[in-house]
Amino acid sequence: xxxxxxxxxxxxxxxxxxxxxxxxxxxxxxxxxxxxxxxxxxxxxxxxxxxxxxxxxxxxxxxxxxxxxxxxxxxxxxxxxxxxxxxxxxxxxxxxxxxxxxxxxxxxxxxxxxxxxxxxxxxxxxxxxxxxxxxxxxxxxxxxxxxxxxxxxxxxxxxxxxxxxxxxxxxxxxxxxxxxxxxxxxxxxxxxxxxxxxxxxxxxxxxxxxxxxxxxxxxxxxxxxxxxxxxxxxxxxxxxxxxxxxxxxxxxxxxxxxxxxxxxxxxxxxxxxxxxxxxxxxxxxxxxxxxxxxxxxxxxxxxxxxxxxxxxxxxxxxxxxxxxxxxxxxxxxxxxxxxxxxxxxxxxxxxxxxxxxxxxxxxxxxxxxxxxxxxxxxxxxxxxxxxxxxxxxxxxxxxxxxxxxxxxxxxxxxxxxxxxxxxxxxxxxxxxxxxxxxxxxxxxxxxxxxxxxxxxxxxxxxxxxxxxxxxxxxxxxxxxxxxxxxxxxxxxxxxxxxxxxxxxxxxxxxxxxxxxxxxxxxxxxxxxxxxxxxx
Numbered sequence: 001x002x003x004x005x006x007x008x009x010x011x012x013x014x015x016x017x018x019x020x021x022x023x024x025x026x027x028x029x030x031x032x033x034x035x036x037x038x039x040x041x042x043x044x045x046x047x048x049x050x051x052x053x054x055x056x057x058x059x060x061x062x063x064x065x066x067x068x069x070x071x072x073x074x075x076x077x078x079x080x081x082x083x084x085x086x087x088x089x090x091x092x093x094x095x096x097x098x099x100x101x102x103x104x105x106x107x108x109x110x111x112x113x114x115x116x117x118x119x120x121x122x123x124x125x126x127x128x129x130x131x132x133x134x135x136x137x138x139x140x141x142x143x144x145x146x147x148x149x150x151x152x153x154x155x156x157x158x159x160x161x162x163x164x165x166x167x168x169x170x171x172x173x174x175x176x177x178x179x180x181x182x183x184x185x186x187x188x189x190x191x192x193x194x195x196x197x198x199x200x201x202x203x204x205x206x207x208x209x210x211x212x213x214x215x216x217x218x219x220x221x222x223x224x225x226x227x228x229x230x231x232x233x234x235x236x237x238x239x240x241x242x243x244x245x246x247x248x249x250x251x252x253x254x255x256x257x258x259x260x261x262x263x264x265x266x267x268x269x270x271x272x273x274x275x276x277x278x279x280x281x282x283x284x285x286x287x288x289x290x291x292x293x294x295x296x297x298x299x300x301x302x303x304x305x306x307x308x309x310x311x312x313x314x315x316x317x318x319x320x321x322x323x324x325x326x327x328x329x330x331x332x333x334x335x336x337x338x339x340x341x342x343x344x345x346x347x348x349x350x351x352x353x354x355x356x357x358x359x360x361x362x363x364x365x366x367x368x369x370x371x372x373x374x375x376x377x378x379x380x381x382x383x384x385x386x387x388x389x390x391x392x393x394x395x396x397x398x399x400x401x402x403x404x405x406x407x408x409x410x411x412x413x414x415x416x417x418x419x420x421x422x423x424x425x426x427x428x429x430x431x432x433x434x435x436x437x438x439x440x441x442x443x444x445x446x447x448x449x450x451x452x453x454x455x456x457x458x459x460x461x462x463x464x465x466x467x468x469x470x471x472x473x474x475x476x477x478x479x480x481x482x483x484x485x486x487x488x489x490x491x492x493x494x495x496x497x498x499x500x501x502x503x504x505x506x507x508x509x510x511x512x513x514x515x516x517x518x519x520x521x522x523x524x525x526x527x528x529x530x531x532x533x534x535x
Contacts, residue, residue, distance in 0.1 A: 039502045041244035042174045046181045054241035055172045058121075059185055061240045062165040065125045066189025068232050069158040070321075071196045072136045072225040073101055074295050076152055078200035078317075079218045081303050081310055086215045089145055091436065095429025097149040098296040102289075102420040104156030109417065112160040113167075113410020117267060120242035120249035121168035125161060129233035132158040136226035140219035158229075159417060163410045165189055170398045170405060172244055175506045176336065179347070179395025183332020187324040187391060190288075193295040194321020196225075201314040270486045271407025276400045279457045280393060280412045285419020286451040287355050287389035290362065292420035293447065294320055294386075297428050298379075301440045306372045316376060323383040330384075331391025343512040344399065344466035348458055351392040352469065355455045358385035362448030369441035390416075399463070399507060402500045403486040423447055466510055473511075479504040 033052060036044040043055040050056045076083060077098065084094055116124045135154035142148045166182050173181040203224055208217040242248045247255075271277055299317035302308055308316070331354060338346035361382035368374035393412065400408045427443035429435070462468035464477040483504045487497040508521055 037244070038174045038506060040174075040499065040506065042172055043181075043244075044174045044177065046173060046177055046184065048184065053239075054244060054246050057239055058168050058172050058241060059181065061125070061236050062121070062168040063185040063188040065129065065232055065236060066161045066165040066186065067192040067195070068129065068225070068228055069132075069161040070190060070192025070295075071199070072132070072229060073152075073156050073159055074193050074196045074321075075136075075200050075222060075225050076101070076139060076148075076155075077296050078197045078299055078314055079204055079221065079310075080300050081313075082204065082214060082218050083148070086218070087142070087144060087148060089148070092429055092431045093145045093149075094300070095424060097145070097152050098293075099421050099424050099429055100149045101152040101156040101296065102159070102292050102417045102424070104153040105159035105162075105417045106414045106421070108157045108160035109163050109414035110407070110410045112163040113271070113404075113406040113408070113413075114264065114268070115406075116164055116167045117404070117406035118249075121164040121171070122236060122240040122242050122248060124164040125168075125240070126233040126236045128158055128161050128164070129229045129236075133226050133229040133233075136222055136229060139222040156417075160410075160413070162186065162189070162413045162416075163406065166394055166397070166409045166413070167406050168242075170409070171242070175398070175503070176339075176509055178398050179332040179335040179339070179391070180329065181332070182394040182398075183335075183391030184329040186394065187326070187328025187331075187387065189324075190291065190328060190387065190390070191322055191324040193291070194318040194324065196318075197295075197299050197314045197321065198318035201311045205311060266486075266488075267404045267407060269404075270401045271404030271411060274401055274404075274408070276461055276463075277408050277411050279461055280397060280400070280408075281415030281418070282457055283351075283355065283455055284390070284393050284412050284415040285417075285422070286454045287358060287386055287393065288413075288416030289419025289421075289423055290358070290447060290451060291321075291383075291386055291390065292416065293424045293428065294383075296420075296424060297440060297443075305369060305440065306375075319376070320379055320383045323380065324387050327384050327387035328391040331388030332395050333391075334388065335392045335395030339395070339510060341513045343515070344396070344463055344510040345469060345512065347392070347396050347510075348461055348469050351389060351396065352455060352458045354385050354392055355389035356452055358382060358389055359448045359451030359455065361385060362451060363445050364448075366441040366444030366446075366448070369439075396461075399510060401486060402483045402503045423450065479507045479510075483507075 033043070033055070034050065035047060035052075035055075038044055046059065047056065048059070051060060080094060083089070089097070112124055112128070132155060135151055135157075139151050139155070142151055165185050169181045169185045170178055200221055203221045204218050207220050208214050212220060243252060245252070298320055299313050302313035302316050303310065334350050334354070335347045338350045342349070361378060365375065365378045365382050368378055397408060397412050398405060426435075427438065427446050428440065459469050462471065463482065464474040465479050465482055467473040480501060483500045484492070484497060486500065491497060508516070508519075511519070511521070
């Protein structure tokens with residue numbers, strides 16, 4: 001992907017010949033894969049049981065890195081009842097520390113979007129874990145509210161791993177399955193938010209059973225996620241590859257198959273100047289942002305509301321996050337499925353319906369606060385729609401901007417953290433008297449109302465070649481025209497738009513089935529040679 005120092009993630013060269021050479025190499029006998037690849041070298045399927053280089057290895061490293069970032073970020077929330085007693089923290093202090101944890105990644109996600117465009121997702125993932133691992137270890141040294149909140153803030157920076165995860169998968173998988181691949185990887189990563197609620201209390205209990213006092217046992221517990229950060233970072237550096245060609249960005253730049261550019265502004269302008277990016281920034285804040293909020297408060301809610309012990313409260317709270325094993329993936333699959341028949345308009349409709357239902361069941365979760373069994377059942381249903389909406393978002397995001405895919409992914413991802421910070425600050429933290437008196441179950445009710453209201457802007461998303469939820473496409477609009485606008489005449493003359501044009505051709509699959517048949521487009525058209533999109 002082009003950016004401040006590079007073109008886009010597809011092979012870019014100073015000439016079409018260089019581009020075609022990369023594609024020919026990938027189609028050679030030595031480069032055959034146990035699955036099909038398209039004209040960009042991207043996998044046409046996502047066989048999750050394989051570890052084939054580069055596509056499936058990148059897939060597994062991306063979700064595992066994201067999984068670890070969730071483990072570390074929400075590990076303090078898993079032990080909150082113990083930590084609050086040891087540090088004498090108040091309700092507002094606990095809430096504000098939770099807000100700090102999700103605020104850490106807001107700017108980091110936008111910055112990571114630019115970073116992966118320039119350097120690549122492999123180094124982005126590894127650098128994030130290595131730089132934030134010290135903060136995870138430092139959690140064992142906190143002594144009061146200020147040190148606790150600051151440490152949670154810096155650990156939370158690692159949630160920018162989401163951008164690496166989605167960018168890496170978007171680089172490796174074809175447009176027809178990118179929603180599914182993105183959703184599976186992100187869903188399995190998000191699952192760390194539930195896994196930590198199950199794992200951390202067990203680690204704490206095991207250390208305490210070994211003779212360590214409770215006020216020391218919770219501190220020693222954080223050495224486990226800290227150590228896992230370092231091991232995962234090393235695995236990413238050793239086994240990860242940036243690009244479908246099997247090469248890293250650095251090597252491709254040296255060979256001339258990825259053109260180096262000097263200006264960062266054109267890429268930022270493409271991403272930040274596209275109004276669709278900001279709508280998804282807002283709406284993602286009320287699916288992923290809601291999920292982060294629940295991850296922060298659910299164990300404490302179960303512990304206090306129903307008088308459970310820490311291990312049981314943690315296990316029940318873990319259910320919400322562990323549903324990501326399949327829920328977020330199913331959201332991406334639903335998005336890809338409806339696109340086969342109704343194209344991009346179907347994707348947006350599916351997202352609105354799913355996320356609105358998530359808001360409805362969030363309201364119901366707060367209303368059944370007197371019954372543990374009803375709370376568990378509704379929490380599970382709520383998690384399905386909430387997490388499916390997250391997956392459905394990233395079935396659409398890759399199409400907003402091809403040139404600034406990393407920036408758009410970072411911005412939308414930052415919207416999730418921003419939504420979590422705002423929602424938690426309003427309903428689960430704060431020091432105003434009404435906030436201190438507001439029960440958590442009423443906070444769930446109002447969070448649901450907020451979700452339903454702030455999902456409505458999806459009706460304003462319109463693509464000239466595909467239309468919107470309520471209106472059709474602009475007559476004569478083509479995918480090539482939409483993505484070509486991101487490039488200047490000088491850049492086109494240099495051939496920097498080649499990858500974007502291949503992506504535009506693949507993106508014709510986002511038209512409705514009737515329109516595709518009328519145009520004579522096949523459901524699974526053969527790969528287009530680079531020479532056919534030479535300017």
